[in-house]
Amino acid sequence: MITLKEALKLSKAELASLKEELKAKIAAKAELNAYVDILNVGEGIPIAIKDNIQVSGWSVTSGSNILKGYIAPYNATVIEKLLANGMSPFGRTNMDEFAMGSTTESSCYGKTLNPLNHNCVPGGSSGGSAAAVAAGLAVAALGSDTGGSIRQPAAFCGIVGMKPTYGRVSRYGLGAYASSLDQIGPMTQNVEDAAILYDIIQGYDPKDSTSADRNDGTVSDKLDANVKLKIAIVPDYVKDASEEVRKAYAKAIEALKNAGHTIVEKSLMDPKYDISAYYITATAEATTNLARYDGIRYGNRVEGENLKDTFLQTRSNGFGPEVQRRIMLGNFVLSSGYYDAYYVKAQKVRRLIQEEYNKIFEEVDLILTPVAPRTAYEFGALSDPLEMYLSDIYTISVNLAGLPAISLPVDTAENGMPVGLQLIAAPYAEQTLFNGALSLETQLQG
Ligand SMILES: NC(=O)C[C@H](N)C(=O)O
Numbered sequence: 001m002i003t004l005k006e007a008l009k010l011s012k013a014e015l016a017s018l019k020e021e022l023k024a025k026i027a028a029k030a031e032l033n034a035y036v037d038i039l040n041v042g043e044g045i046p047i048a049i050k051d052n053i054q055v056s057g058w059s060v061t062s063g064s065n066i067l068k069g070y071i072a073p074y075n076a077t078v079i080e081k082l083l084a085n086g087m088s089p090f091g092r093t094n095m096d097e098f099a100m101g102s103t104t105e106s107s108c109y110g111k112t113l114n115p116l117n118h119n120c121v122p123g124g125s126s127g128g129s130a131a132a133v134a135a136g137l138a139v140a141a142l143g144s145d146t147g148g149s150i151r152q153p154a155a156f157c158g159i160v161g162m163k164p165t166y167g168r169v170s171r172y173g174l175g176a177y178a179s180s181l182d183q184i185g186p187m188t189q190n191v192e193d194a195a196i197l198y199d200i201i202q203g204y205d206p207k208d209s210t211s212a213d214r215n216d217g218t219v220s221d222k223l224d225a226n227v228k229l230k231i232a233i234v235p236d237y238v239k240d241a242s243e244e245v246r247k248a249y250a251k252a253i254e255a256l257k258n259a260g261h262t263i264v265e266k267s268l269m270d271p272k273y274d275i276s277a278y279y280i281t282a283t284a285e286a287t288t289n290l291a292r293y294d295g296i297r298y299g300n301r302v303e304g305e306n307l308k309d310t311f312l313q314t315r316s317n318g319f320g321p322e323v324q325r326r327i328m329l330g331n332f333v334l335s336s337g338y339y340d341a342y343y344v345k346a347q348k349v350r351r352l353i354q355e356e357y358n359k360i361f362e363e364v365d366l367i368l369t370p371v372a373p374r375t376a377y378e379f380g381a382l383s384d385p386l387e388m389y390l391s392d393i394y395t396i397s398v399n400l401a402g403l404p405a406i407s408l409p410v411d412t413a414e415n416g417m418p419v420g421l422q423l424i425a426a427p428y429a430e431q432t433l434f435n436g437a438l439s440l441e442t443q444l445q446g
Contacts, residue, residue: 001133001136001137001138001139001189002018002139003139003188003189003190003192003193004045004139004140004188004189004193004196004197005192005193005196007045007139008045008086008196010045012043015043015044015045015046015088016043018046018139019040019046019088019090022046022090022091022137022138023038025136025137026038026091026132026137029115029135029137031113031118032112032113032115032118032131032132032135032137033094033109033110033111033112033113033128034093034094034112034115034122034128034129034131034132034135034137034138035048035091035092035093035094035128035132035137036051036061036063036092036093036094036107036109036128037058037059037091037092038090038091038092039055039058039089039090039091039092040088040089040090040091041055041056041057041058041079041083041088041089041090042083042087042088042089043088044082044083044085044086044087044088045086045087045088045139046087046088046090046091046138046139047082047087047088047089047090047138047139047140047141047142047197048090048091048092048093048128048129048132048133048137048138048140048141048142049079049089049090049091049092049093049141049142050092050093050095050126050128050129050141050142050143050144051063051092051093051094051095051128052095052098052099052144052174052175052177053076053078053079053142053144053173053174053175053184054072054073054074054075054076054079054173054174054175055072055075055076055079055089056072056073056074056075056079057071057072058071058072058089058092059071059072059092060072060092060175061108062095062097062098062099062175063094063095063096063097063098063099063106063107063108063109063125064097064098064108064318064319064320064323065108065300065317065318065319065320066293066298066299066300066314066315066318066319067293067298067299067300068108068300069300070298072173074173075173076170076172076173076174076184077170077172077173077205077207077208078142078169078170078173078174078184078201079173081200081201081203082200082201085200087200090138091132091138092128093126093128093129093131093132093138093141093143094107094109094112094127094128094131095107095124095125095126095127095128095129095149096124096125096127096149096322097319097320097322097323098175098177098286098290098323099125099126099144099146099149099175099177099182100125100177100286100322100323100326101124101125101322101388102121102123102124102125102148102149102152102382102388102391102392103121103122103123103124103127103377103379103382103388104121104122104123104124104125104126104127104128104131104153105121105124105379105380106124106320106321106322106323107128108320111379112127112128112131113131114131114134114156114157114376114417115131115134115135115157116134116157116158116376116416116417116418117376117415117416117417119378119379120156120375120376120377120378120379120417121156121376121377121378121379121381122134122153122156122157122376123152123153123154123155123156123157123372123376124149124152124153125144125146125149125153126141126143126144126145126149126150126153126161126187127153127156129141129142129143129150129153129187130143130153130154130156130157130159130161130187131153131157133157133159133187133188133189134157134158134159139189140186140187140188140189140193140197141186141187141188142184142185142186142187142197142201143161143184143185143186143187144174144177144182144183144184144185145161145163145182145183145184145185145395145399146177146178146181146182146183146282146399147178147181147278147282147392147395147396147399148371148372148392148394148395148396148398148399150162150163150185150187150407151163151371151395151405151406151407151420151422152371152372152392152395152407153187154187154371154407154408154420155371155372155407155409155418155419155420155421155422156372156375156376156417156418156420157376157418158409158417158418158420159187159188159189159409160186160187160188160189160190160191160193160194160406160407160408160409160437160441161185161186161187161188161194161406161407161420162185162186162187162194162198162404162405162406162407162433163183163185163398163399163404163405163406164183164184164185164198164202164404164430165183165212165402165403165404165427165428165429165430166180166181166183166210166399166402166403166427167210167211167212167402168183168202168203168212168404168428168430169183169184169185169201169202169203170184170203170205170207170208170211171183171184171208171210171211172205172207172208176285176289177282177285177286177289178281178282178283178285178286178289179210179285179289180210180281180285181278181281181282181285181399181400183399184201185198185201186198186201190441191406191408191434191437191438191441192220192223192438194406194434194437195219195220195223195434195438196220198219198220198430198434199218199219199220199221202430212428214428216428216430216431219430219431219434220434222431223434223435223438224435224438225259225435225438225439225441225442226260226439227432227435227436227439228260228261228262229261229262229364229365229366229432229435229436229439230261230262230264230363230364230365230366231256231261231262231263231264231364231365231366231367231368231423231436232263232264232265232266232360232363232364232366232367232368233249233253233263233264233265233266233367233368234265234266234267234268234367234368234369235265235267236267236268237267237268237271237369237394238369238370240373240393241370241373241374241394242373242374242375244374244375244411244413244414244415244419245370245372245373245374245375245419247411247419248370248410248411248413248419248421249368249370249421251410251411251444252368252410252421252440252444253368255410255440255443255444256368256439256440256443258443259439259440259442259443261436261439264363264364266360266364266367268356268360268369268397269352269353269356271393271394271397272393273349273352273353274353274393274396274397274400275389275390275392275393275396276346276349277346277347277349277350277353277400278392278396278397278399278400279329279389280333280342280343280345280346281343281346281347281350281400282326283326283327283329283330283333284330284333284334284343284346285330286323286326286327286330287326287327287329287330287331287334288330288334290319290323290327293314293315293318293319294310294311294314294315295310295311295313295314295315295318296310296311299314299315299318300314300318301314302314302316302317302318315327322385325385333346350400350401353397353400353401354400354401354402357397357401357403357424357426358426361425361426361429365425365426365429365432365436366423366424366425366432366433366436367423367424368421368422368423368424369394369421369422369424370394370421370422371394371395371407371420371421371422372391372394372395372420373391373393373394375413375415375417375418375419376417377391394422395422398422398424402427403424403425403426403427404424404425404427404428404429404430404433405422405423405424405425405433406422406423406433406434406437407420407421407422408420408421408422408423408437408440408441410440410444423436423437423440
């Protein structure tokens, strides 16, 4: 597939034929179920859009039966920005229901297959976007990342996925899961394309009260693969990862050294604290955000005998099992008597995680860690929800601390599946992040 950088040079007529070509390819690979719909707005470069980002006039369901048939009444800010910069929202990509998952198996549209091995998951929750880019069915895509939902599917499908600093990209028009963690970001074929798409979607937005009012400028015009950075590695953290991930980690360290970067060893707190803090915070916020789907304000109503019964029937029929589980968990941690013991404590742990990262970033420019403990799982392998949550150990602390991070393919495991690793930067240090990622990508390709 043509890259985003190359697509910038295409004429209107060439873009129109690219879209026809894409439609034919998507139809030929329909079994992947990467897209849940093919729609198009505008004449620009086609960008695939996750099913939780509003595009005016398009269906938007967050992969949930409760929203089937709902038509977005306005454009998300990121969509306005694409349209203003010669890009076209093109196609709706599949996702885990309300972005709750790591495999894209929980969508109301059915699972998405990993294009590199159809027996394996594409990762999640932005699995449709990752599969579309990896299969050559999209030039680039948008995903959203609450606890790894861009980076992990990117790693499982062998593409690049980037989560910006919290507040960098407007969440206006993004279906809310956990509002203090969610960020929209680019999913692309390479690092440079990710920087190009990031430049377009980032920026202050008064419509999002958590949007960062800063003007740090664009990054793609200042990309520099020759920078010499100080990069932290975290050996303790990596020791529980699979052998193939540890091998990729060693390979990346070697490549970074060869590119002239200075490597220093650091340690991070046991990720079991990240898991607890994340799954308390995320479920608490999700419970609040999903309260509006009651069949009266939002959501497909299932009429009950009285109002309470209508709420019950609507929510029991509309939400899948994982979403219901998280709503119950969230209500539990917020309920009186448990609020201090769980929710407040999780916020304290979150602060400790932020402080730990801040301290490391006083000394280094970037941190290198795995994205997932192993390569893409076979379907059904993570049927135990706790096991699914534990698979997020390497990605969620980045969201808890609000940091920018990028996942890029580093190695191929013996089973033929890609191994991705992530670079993490200090808040708002996206330029350094992209420079480091480009340097690693260039070194690995050389
Ligand atoms: N939404 C995400 O970023 C994925 C994460 N595994 C979750 O279920 O919360």
